[in-house]
Every structure is written in C-alpha cells, then in structure tokens.
Amino acid sequence: xxxxxxxxxxxxxxxxxxxxxxxxxxxxxxxxxxxxxxxxxxxxxxxxxxxxxxxxxxxxxxxxxxxxxxxxxxxxxxxxxxxxxxxxxxxxxxxxxxxxxxxxxxxxxxxxxxxxxxxxxxxxxxxxxxxxxxxxxxxxxxxxxxxxxxxxxxxxxxxxxxxxxxxxxxxxxxxxxxxxxxxxxxxxxxxxxxxxxxxxxxxxxxxxxxxxxx
Amino acid sequence: xxxxxxxxxxxxxxxxxxxxxxxxxxxxxxxxxxxxxxxxxxxxxxxxxxxxxxxxxxxxxxxxxxxxxxxxxxxxxxxxxxxxxxxxxxxxxxxxxxxxxxxxxxxxxxxxxxxxxxxxxxxxxxxxxxxxxxxxxxxxxxxxxxxxxxxxxxxxxxxxxxxxxxx
Numbered sequence: 421x422x423x424x425x426x427x428x429x430x431x432x433x434x435x436x437x438x439x440x441x442x443x444x445x446x447x448x449x450x451x452x453x454x455x456x457x458x459x460x461x462x463x464x465x466x467x468x469x470x471x472x473x474x475x476x477x478x479x480x481x482x483x484x485x486x487x488x489x490x491x492x493x494x495x496x497x498x499x500x501x502x503x504x505x506x507x508x509x510x511x512x513x514x515x516x517x518x519x520x521x522x523x524x525x526x527x528x529x530x531x532x533x534x535x536x537x538x539x540x541x542x543x544x545x546x547x548x549x550x551x552x553x554x555x556x557x558x559x560x561x562x563x564x565x566x567x568x569x570x571x572x573x574x575x576x577x578x579x580x581x582x583x584x585x586x587x588x589x590x591x592x593x594x595x596x597x598x599x600x601x602x603x604x605x606x607x608x609x610x611x612x613x614x615x616x617x618x619x620x621x622x623x624x625x626x627x628x629x630x631x632x633x634x
Numbered sequence: 635x636x637x638x639x640x641x642x643x644x645x646x647x648x649x650x651x652x653x654x655x656x657x658x659x660x661x662x663x664x665x666x667x668x669x670x671x672x673x674x675x676x677x678x679x680x681x682x683x684x685x686x687x688x689x690x691x692x693x694x695x696x697x698x699x700x701x702x703x704x705x706x707x708x709x710x711x712x713x714x715x716x717x718x719x720x721x722x723x724x725x726x727x728x729x730x731x732x733x734x735x736x737x738x739x740x741x742x743x744x745x746x747x748x749x750x751x752x753x754x755x756x757x758x759x760x761x762x763x764x765x766x767x768x769x770x771x772x773x774x775x776x777x778x779x780x781x782x783x784x785x786x787x788x789x790x791x792x793x794x795x796x797x798x799x800x801x
Contacts, residue, residue, distance in 0.1 A: 437704070444700060452692040466696045473700045477707060550686075557687045576684050582651055600645045607680045608673070615679040 425489035433480045440477055447490075448473075450578060451497055457573050458501035460562055468504060472497045488584060495588045498570050505566055553614060560610035568603035575600060637663075637670055644674055648681075 423431070423439070425446075431439035451472055456465035475496050561569060567589060574585045586596045608615060640663050646652050647660045664671050 440704065441701075444697070448692050448697065448700075449689070452696065453689050456690050457687075462690060465690070466692060469692070470696065470700050470703060474703050474707075477704050554686055554688050557683060561684070561687065572684075576681065582646070582649075597646045597651070598642055601642045604645050604677050604680055607684075608676045611680055611683055614683045615676050 426485040429476075429480070429483050429489055430485065432477070433483050440480075443476070443489075444473055447493065451493070453577065454494065454497055454573055455501055457561060457577075458498075458566070458570060459504055464504065468497070468500050471500055487587060490578065490580070491584045491587050494574060494578065494580075495590075498574075498588055501570070502566055556614065557611065560607055563610065564603055564606060568599055568606070571596060571599045572603045572607070637667060641670060641673065644670065644677060648674060648677055 423442075425443065428439040428443050432443070448469070452465055452469045455468045455472075456462055459465055459468065472493065476493055561572065564572060570589060571585060574580045574588060580588070582593050582596055586593045589596065589599075591599070640660060643652060643656060643660060647657065652660060664674065
C-alpha cells in the first residue's frame with residue numbers, strides 16, 4: 421500500500437532519505453510548472469523549485485502534519501515566487517520567455533528551422549495553430565495579477581480545494597471565491613476567441629461542472 | 635436578482651462549493667438570466683481551454699542539483715545537533731553565557747554595597763584609601779616633592795621650636 425505524503429514526510433523526519441526521493445519524484449513536475457507559470461522563466465523556476473525542496477528537507481525536523489503536505493509545500497513555493505517577483509530578480513524580457521517556452525514544451529518538440537516549413541506545410545500549419553493557441557493561453561495566464569494567477573494555478577492545475585488554496589495564499593475562503601471569480605472573468609475576456617469556438621463545438625447544453633472530480 | 639452580486643459566486647457554483655441555499659438561489663437565477671447562463675458556459679470553456687497550456691519537463695540537472703544539495707545538508711545527530719543548522723542560535727547562547735559569567739564576577743562588590751558592612755570603619759578606610767590612591771593629582775607626587783620653590787622654605791622655622799620645647 422502506497423504511503424501518504426504525510427507519512428513519507430514523517431519517514432523523512434525519522435531519517436529515511438529515500439522517502440524524500442519519492443516526494444521529489446512525485447512533485448518535481450507540479451512544483452516546477454507552478455513556479456514556471458508564476459515567474460515566467462524556466463531557469464528561474466528550476467532555481468526556485470530547488471529551494472522549495474531544500475526548505476522542505478531542512479524543515480523535516482520540525483515537521484508536524486497539521487495540514488496536507490501539498491498545502492505546506494505550495495505555501496513555500498508561493499511565498500518564494502511572490503518574493504522573487506517582488507524583488508524583480510526573475511523578470512525577463514518577452515523574448516527570453518518565448519525561447520524558454522520553446523525549449524520546455526514538454527512534448528519533445530523544438531523550434532523548427534524556417535527552411536523546413538515548405539516541406540512540411542500541413543503539419544507545420546497545425547503546429548503553428550496549436551502553438552498560437554498555447555501562446556495565447558500562456559499570455560492570458562501570465563497577464564493575471566500575481567495572487568489571482570497563483571489562485572488559478574492551484575485551482576486548475578493542482579486541483580486543490582478552496583480550504584487548501586486559502587491556506588496557501590493566506591486569505592479567507594470568501595476572499596478566495598472573489599479572487600477566483602475575478603481571475604476567471606479576466607481569462608474569459610482574454611480567451612474569448614478560443615472560448616467561443618469551444619462553445620460552438622459543444623452545444624450540448626449539459627450542466628457540466630468545472631471540475632469532474634467534484 | 636442582481637447579476638453582479640450573484641455572478642461572483644459563479645465559479646464556486648461550478649466547483650460545487652456553494653451551500654444548499656446558495657446553490658438553489660444560483661440555479662433560480664440561472665433559470666431566468668441568459669447572460670449569467672452564458673457566462674457560466676464560458677467559464678466551463680475557459681476551464682477546458684486551460685488544459686492546452688503546455689507543461690514543462692524539469693531538466694535532469696534539476697533533479698541532480700536537488701539531490702546534491704540535500705546530500706550537502708548537515709546530518710543532525712545527538713543533543714547538540716540543533717546547533718549545526720542554527721549558527722545564530724548558537725552564537726546567541728554563547729554570548730548569553732559569556733555575559734552571565736561576566737556579570738556574576740561583579741556580584742561580591744555589589745553585595746558589599748547593598749548590605750550593611752560588618753566592619754564599617756575598616757571598609758570605609760579601605761575605600762577611602764583606594765579612592766585617594768587613584769586620585770590623578772598624586773600621580774605627580776615626584777614633581778611636587780622636587781619642586782624648586784619648596785627648597786626656599788625656611789627650614790629653621792620648623793626646627794627652631796624643637797629646642798624651645800626641650801628647654
């Protein structure tokens with residue numbers, strides 16, 4: 421039977437470093453991606469993610485499972501990201517973001533040289549459309565104010581419940597509801613071309629909830 | 635019903651995070667408000683569209699660096715192990731110890747002042763002696779004794795009365 425995150429952390433506390441390795445493997449992707457979407461720079465995101473895991477490890481001696489492990493870990497990550505953004509150390513020009521986004525697409529694809537476009541026209545067209553869509557979504561998320569962005573990232577990609585997100589952000593649940601509403605409202609406006617197209621495709625009128633798990 | 639007020643609960647409604655009363659209120663509103671129904675549908679679409687945001691695959695260097703930094707962390711063993719990761723605390727405790735030892739060295743003197751002295755005459759004489767001994771003017775004692783003007787003093791005046799006394 422798989423051990424829970426809390427149990428893994430308690431095992432780390434009692435000196436079992438292999439449990440920390442399991443936590444690292446499980447959360448490396450979510451933490452790096454959360455930070456990447458917060459600070460908008462892949463290199464900076466990895467640096468901050470290292471710091472998150474190191475702080476988790478350093479705090480093992482004082483770890484008390486009063487909340488979910490992910491709440492605690494993402495609180496560390498959020499604080500680091502907000503501090504980094506405030507310090508302005510990880511602000512980079514748009515061009516560097518574009519370069520890093522290409523290099524970290526996650527699907528193994530890299531930027532196609534311009535000369536190959538003529539040979540692979542249909543594939544590249546589809547690819548460009550997909551890339552344009554992804555770029556539009558990325559810019560829409562990045563344009564959200566920092567706290568709204570963190571709320572959406574934890575809500576959408578970590579699928580945390582409201583209590584958890586409120587603890588991570590250090591706000592009340594009612595403040596969080598308002599924060600999420602403002603964030604999704606801004607995204608709805610910015611992503612209008614994609615949203616309307618999606619609605620035309622699925623005119624079934626089902627009362628679908630945002631989260632399938634709820 | 636006011637769309638602006640109830641609209642703010644729309645995301646929570648779509649997440650299933652409203653209580654029964656709020657949910658019924660929302661459903662009643664959605665049944666009559668086309669704008670909010672459309673907005674709810676668009677929120678669902680935004681949720682789906684966000685799935686297209688590409689994810690990063692952390693580099694191998696990232697994993698290795700985390701492992702390396704964890705390996706470099708000091709191992710906490712024994713009672714004094716807590717000092718290793720907390721040099722500030724260790725410094726504070728050491729400073730406190732030194733300060734308390736230094737202060738305790740003044741305790742006997744302080745007691746002598748505050749408590750009534752056992753032998754008042756002896757102690758006050760000693761105190762006066764100490765004070766006089768440290769007076770800066772006495773540092774120049776040699777200068778005063780070898781002062782030329784003193785040699786001009788009539789030494790006979792002081793010696794003269796002695797014979798008279800003997801008489």
